[in-house]
Amino acid sequence: MRQMEGSSDILLESHFIWHEIRVGDLISLEANLEDDGVLQLRHDHPYEVLAKLDLAPGNQVFVVQSDVTGDLVYVHPFLVSSYDNSPEPARIM
Numbered sequence: 001m002r003q004m005e006g007s008s009d010i011l012l013e014s015h016f017i018w019h020e021i022r023v024g025d026l027i028s029l030e031a032n033l034e035d036d037g038v039l040q041l042r043h044d045h046p047y048e049v050l051a052k053l054d055l056a057p058g059n060q061v062f063v064v065q066s067d068v069t070g071d072l073v074y075v076h077p078f079l080v081s082s083y084d085n086s087p088e089p090a091r092i093m
Contacts, residue, residue: 011058014077018052018060021077024086025049027062029079040066040073046084047075
C-alpha cells in the first residue's frame, strides 16, 4: 500500500509542477538525463521551457532544447529539481 501512496504522491506533485511552470520559465533537473548512454541534459544547467505537452492523463512533459545535442527533449515534471518563473509570460509568435 505504501508504494501506491508514493506513486500517487509523485503523480500529484508532477501534475502540480506541470501546471505551475509556464512556457519561458527555466527548469533545472535532479540529475543528468541520458538517452541510450548519450548525455542529453545536464543537472547543473537551467533549460528554458519551450512548450508543454499533455500527451495523456499522467503523461505531461516540458519540451526543452539540449545544450549538448541541440535536440528537443521531453522532460517529465518529476525530473525537475527547481524552476524560475520568467518575469513575464512568453509571447506566442
